[in-house]
Structure formats: C-alpha cells, structure tokens
Amino acid sequence: MRNKERVRDRQRTEQKIIVAVGExxxxxxxxxxxxxxxxxxxxxxxxxxxxxx
Incomplete structure (x- = not known):
C-alpha cells in the first residue's frame, strides 16, 4: 500500500510542476x-x- 501512495504523490507532484510551467x-x-x-x-x-x- 505504501508504494501506491508514493506513486500517486509522484504523479500529482509531476502534474503540479507541468501545470506551473504552463502558467x-x-x-x-x-x-x-x-x-x-x-x-x-x-x-x-x-x-x-x-x-x-
């Protein structure tokens, strides 16, 4: 279960970075x-x- 949480957090962080760069x-x-x-x-x-x- 812990690994899935990390994967989700990583994906969310990457998405935040991508959105920020676009903005x-x-x-x-x-x-x-x-x-x-x-x-x-x-x-x-x-x-x-x-x-x-």
Whole structure:
C-alpha cells in the first residue's frame, strides 16, 4: 500500500510542476521559467523539481 501512495504523490507532484510551467509561460513567457518561479507557482519544494526533472 505504501508504494501506491508514493506513486500517486509522484504523479500529482509531476502534474503540479507541468501545470506551473504552463502558467508561467502563458503569463510571462518562456524567458521567465526558473526553479524559483516553478516552486512558487506549483507550491512544491525545489528538491522535488530536481528529482522530477
């Protein structure tokens, strides 16, 4: 059961990151994509972005 929880969390985190990148591009353009902007928009920790990239 624990592994399924991790898989779901990973998928949700990846989706948050993808959505955040899309929002940043839509609002500010590609040049404004950065780790800090993504973490702020997605509400995730920097470590998770590095882990999921």
């Amino acid at each position: 940043i591009i839509k609002k500010h353009g590609v040049d404004q994509i950065g780790i800090n902007a993504i973490t702020k928009t997605a509400g995730v920790n920097k470590v998770l972005i590095y882990r999921h990239s």
